[in-house]
Amino acid sequence: xxxxxxxxxxxxxxxxxxxxxxxxxxxxxxxxxxxxxxxxxxxxxxxxxxxxxxxxxxxxxxxxxxxxxxxxxxxxxxxxxxxxxxxxxxxxxxxxxxxxxxxxxxxxxxxxxx
Numbered sequence: 001x002x003x004x005x006x007x008x009x010x011x012x013x014x015x016x017x018x019x020x021x022x023x024x025x026x027x028x029x030x031x032x033x034x035x036x037x038x039x040x041x042x043x044x045x046x047x048x049x050x051x052x053x054x055x056x057x058x059x060x061x062x063x064x065x066x067x068x069x070x071x072x073x074x075x076x077x078x079x080x081x082x083x084x085x086x087x088x089x090x091x092x093x094x095x096x097x098x099x100x101x102x103x104x105x106x107x108x109x110x111x112x113x114x
Contacts, residue, residue: 015097017079019043019071026091029069030061035083035092036069041076044069044083 029036029046036044048059052066059066069091083092 016074017077017097018095019074019077020093020095021069021071022091022093023065023068025089026069026087027064028062028067030067032088034086034088038082038086040080040082041073041078043071043073043077045072046070 026032036046046067047070049065049068053059061067077094079094079096081094084090084094
């Protein structure tokens with residue numbers, strides 16, 4: 001089993017959007033696949049729910065809860081909101097944090113030349 005690495009909260013001054021998926025509403029992602037198909041940055045992917053897995057048995061993607069929609073690349077999200085518009089059950093929410101201006105050298109910094 002691979003361990004998912006935690007993405008840092010911001011890289012180079014950019015804060016990433018918080019994308020949450022309501023798993024109560026999105027129960028069979030393989031039958032819908034609309035957010036997977038419309039996202040230009042491929043932010044979403046589908047994974048097996050290991051708690052539902054039984055040893056030496058295949059998992060049927062048509063049964064509720066065997067596969068779940070996950071966000072793997074939230075750093076690539078451009079907040080185009082295409083996934084929000086196309087989701088038939090409104091299971092996806094995106095919260096965009098307020099961006100702070102990034103500057104390499106700030107005033108009164110020890111790197112500033114007089």
